[in-house]
Structures are given as C-alpha cells and as structure tokens.
Amino acid sequence: xxxxxxxxxxxxxxxxxxxxxxxxxxxxxxxxxxxxxxxxxxxxxxxxxxxxxxxxxxxxxxxxxxxxxxxxxxxxxxxxxxxxxxxxxxxxxxxxxxxxxxxxxxxxxxxxxxxxxxxxxxxxxxxxxxxxxxxxxxxxxxxxxxxxxxxxxxxxxxxxxxxxxxxxxxxxxxxxxxxxxxxxxxxxxxxxxxxxxxxxxxxxxxxxxxxxxxxxxxxxxxxxxxxxx
Numbered sequence: 001x002x003x004x005x006x007x008x009x010x011x012x013x014x015x016x017x018x019x020x021x022x023x024x025x026x027x028x029x030x031x032x033x034x035x036x037x038x039x040x041x042x043x044x045x046x047x048x049x050x051x052x053x054x055x056x057x058x059x060x061x062x063x064x065x066x067x068x069x070x071x072x073x074x075x076x077x078x079x080x081x082x083x084x085x086x087x088x089x090x091x092x093x094x095x096x097x098x099x100x101x102x103x104x105x106x107x108x109x110x111x112x113x114x115x116x117x118x119x120x121x122x123x124x125x126x127x128x129x130x131x132x133x134x135x136x137x138x139x140x141x142x143x144x145x146x147x148x149x150x151x152x153x154x155x156x157x158x159x160x161x162x163x164x165x166x167x168x169x170x171x172x173x174x175x176x177x178x179x180x181x182x183x184x185x186x187x188x189x190x191x192x193x194x195x196x197x198x199x200x201x202x203x204x205x206x207x208x209x210x211x212x213x214x215x216x217x218x219x220x221x222x223x224x225x226x227x228x229x
Contacts, residue, residue, distance in 0.1 A: 002162070009163040012156045013170025014177075016147055017055075019208060021178040022201075027133050029182060035126070036186035043126045044186055048179025050130030052172060058134070058141045059171045062148035063157070063164045079149040080220055086146055087213030095206030097199065154219065 022029070028051040036044030116136075123132045134140055151157040157167045 005158045005160075005163050006166040009151070009157040010166040010170040012151050013059075013167035014174040015170075016151075017059075017171040017174025018178050019174075019205075019212070020143055020147075021052075021055075021175045022182070022205060027137065028130055028179075031129065031133065032179065032183055033186055035129075036183050037189075039126075041183055041187035044183035045180055046126035047130035048183055049176065050125075050127035050132075051134045052130075052175035052179060053127075054131045054134035055140055055144075055175050056168060056172045059144045059148070059168055062141070062144040063152075063168065075149075076153040079146075079153045080216070083146055083150040083153075084213055084217045084220060087209050087216060091206045091209030091211075091213060093206070094202050094209065097202055097206070150216070 028047065032044045032047050035047060117132050118136075121128070121132055123129045148157075151167065152159060157163050
C-alpha cells in the first residue's frame, strides 16, 4: 500500500508538471523559443533547468507550508470545488484565445515583480534567467498551492514525507522533460514556429485542462454519491 501511494504521488506530480509546464506559452517557454533559436539547444536547456529548479522550490513550499490546512475536511471539500472551477475557467480561457498571449491582472503583477528581481539580481547566465523569471511569477506559486491542496484533498498524495517527496520528484522530472523536449524542438527548427502553431498548442492545452477539470468534477460527484450526500 505504501509503495502504491508513493507511485501514485510521483505519477500525479509528473503528469501535472508536464501539463502545466507546457501551458500556457508563458514567459519561460517564450524565452526558450527566442533564446533557443538564437543561442542553441544548450542555452535553452539551461534556462529550462533554472525554471524547473524554482518551480520545484515553489512545489515544495506548497506541500510543506500549507499541508496542515488540507487536513480539515471542510478545507478539503472547498479545495476540491475550487480546483474544479479553476481548471474549467483557465481551460476555457485558453481554448477561446485568439492570440498566443492571454494577459491577466496576475500577469501584470508578476511582470512588475520580475522586473524588480532582474534589476536587483542581474541574471546573466541562462540558468539564472529561468530561475529569476519563475521566482517572480506569482501564477506558478498559486498553481502549485492549488494543485497541492487538490492532490491531498483527493488523497492522491498522502500526508507523509515519502509521498510528498515522490510527488516533488515527479514534478522535477515532468518539468525537465517538457523543457528539454521543447528546447530540442526549438533548436532543431531554429525558432520557426508560426503564430498558428503556437495558438493550436494553446488550444490543445485548454482542452486538456477542461478534460482534467471534468474528471475532477466527476470524482467529486462520485464521492457525493458514495457517501449519499
């Protein structure tokens, strides 16, 4: 049973990281798209490695800093419903997008924070460029807080150190898998991705998010029916 919990937690972390790293085409993916075409595969991969390192830190903070909140049954129920609505809202936003960039108020706040961090830290290496840009992205931290709460609410990640570590390891593997694959594709194509190609990728991401949200909603309904609520 313990081994199954660890495998389930690792798989949840890997799939979610792979999905959310590829959507939307945000600052890191666009940076890799531009820098990878100009400086090559190695530079693009290092940007992705820096980004994934900071993302794993945010994921760790979400599981360790907020795990005590997710033990309460009411908080679990609220988190499940919030995640369901969150996924449907974000997915529909990307699916209906007419341009690659879908700006939000959170994006503008993140850009201001990112600009301040870059002025203070002056990132010059590829690794630090990716690291600092994710550090200033409030959406990444918010996403992992929501996902951590959802995973623990559904008991996909057990409330123990081994399961949390397995999930965080899966996140590290998922983010790096996407960034390496994307960097390779960018370097091979020399950045020749058309606007329509990127937009189709964003629409596909929206469909995946909506499907994940509907699955989450079906799970909530199944739980209610199971307990006859």
